[in-house]
Amino acid sequence: MQSYWFGDVSDGLCKLFIGDSNALIDRVRSISSSMDSFIPLEWEQAVLCGACCGRIDYLARLQAVCIAAAERSIREQYSGKDAELLQMVRTLDEIDTVINLLSERAAEWYLVRHPAFSRKYRRTPAHVLVKTMSEKSKGALGRVAGEIEQLAETRTILAKEVSARANDVMPNTSALIGGLVAARLLSHAGGLLLLSRLPASAIQVLGARTALFAHLKTRSPCPKHGIIFQHRRVHNAPREVRGKVARVLAGKLAIAVRLDYFRGVADPDFLDAAQERIDAVGKRSEP
Amino acid sequence: MIWIGDVLVSQGEGGVYNERILGGARVWDPHRSKMSALYHVGTGVELTPGMRVLYLGAANGTTVSHVADYVEVVYAVEFAPRPMQDLLEVSRRRRNVIPIMADGARPEQYAPLVESVDLLYQDVAQPEQAGIALRNCPFLKTGGILVLMLKTRSVDVRKAPAEVFQDTLDALTSAGLIVQESVWLAPYHHDHAAIVCKKPVL
Secondary structure (H helix, E strand, O other): OOOOOEEEOOOEEEEEEEOOHHHHHHHHOOOOOOOOOOOOOOOHHHHHHHOOOOOOHHHHHHHHHHHHHHHHHHHHHHOOHHHHHHHHHHHHHHHHHHHHHHHHHHHHHHHHHHOOOOOOOOOOHHHHHHHHHHHOHHHHHHHHHHHHHHHHHHHHHHHHHHHHHHHHHHHHHEEEEOOOHHHHHHHHOOOOOHHOOOOOHHHHHHOHHHHHHHHHHHOOOOOOOOOOHHOHHHOOOOOHHHHHHHHHHHHHHHHHHHHHOOOOOOOHHHHHHHHHHHHHHOEEEEO | OOOOOOOOOOOOOOOOOOEEOOOOOOEEOOOOOOHHHHHHOOOOOOOOOEEEEEEEEOOOOOOHHHHHHHOOOEEEOOOOOOHHHHHHHHHHOOOOOEEEEEEOEEEEEEOOOOOOOEEEEEEEOOHHHHHHHOOOOEEEEEEEEEEEEEEEEOOOHOOOOOHHHHHHHHHHOOOOOOOEEEOOOOOOOOOEEEEEEOOOOO
């Protein structure tokens, strides 16, 4: 017997699928046929079956149900809690880039207006400079600096939201590495399911693509860490154990992500043991 | 194929992606579409009004909309939700585009939806592109044409594109397909090749 979207065909006899439009959509989404014994569909069978009354009608009906099925699949994929977090963290990183670019450009402009001004020997943080520019500059430059300040405010709010959402979506991972970095890992992998399928070694170098492929192609050393370097445990670790910390942390993260995907709640026992293990590696070389 | 001077066009409802209109026809830009690039650098395959096409890796439906202008029906398979949203919009405006949200590497998922086709067109960013094409060959009529747009960089970035190209040609030939044409799509697309094969009559 061969199952097609409109019904089942065996020995030249066709049994029409009976059900409302919802049931038909479910059928289209779940149906599958082994390719070994596959007999290609012939649309004339659908007419014999009584599913449609001609070629144009056949295609119209098939198209309608396929569109509905795809719409439902899209909605399902977007309904996951990680889908929005992904967009949030990507927006956050993009805002950072925009703020940096605009600040640099505005500073160059400001220097032209104030030839005596230099940033050398002054520890003026970028946001203070932007504030000065927005207060002291007339016209468009002042407005640009003002926009940068606004954007920085939005960024702060968004960062808090990302952290909070990450704590909710990935409680174990966030506990180990912090909400922001956890969300960035998620963004690089493309989703919680995809991240949970990654081996620890891949999580360790996630975000170090250029260095990784340089290593695979040439004889350059392999990267020790990617995004996880952003966590204080890795970048505060002494140089000689940094790779080790990154590896152990990535190992625990791989477990944590799977806990997050399959259970979705924090596991205190696992977290305590993992934290202890990671801290132990960081300390090992110290006297 | 319809040419106005040296510009490839297709006849259909315009405005899909703000494409240029020339003499009432939609300009099919070889820089945007690999299919169009194939017609510019090589022969390709003549699209005819009666053709049924299985299109793997339909993406946003840009190329799909042009192919649909020429043929009877296009079964457009796409896996990712984001481009699928655009493809659905194209389908709603064109009666002969059937959007299927499935993985081209798993034809059993959409076999109950698709008929035998005259043209199998594949443009997917996957490592195992020859394998995916061969798995979809049961949908191809004997004498039908396979057009494989080979993204050599998706197969293996460490290998030279020429090597990937040769490996893929070997895989298709040893599976019994007859290679009619194989060209690089430069200068329109870099590290991309087009392979046109015929499924032999047994």
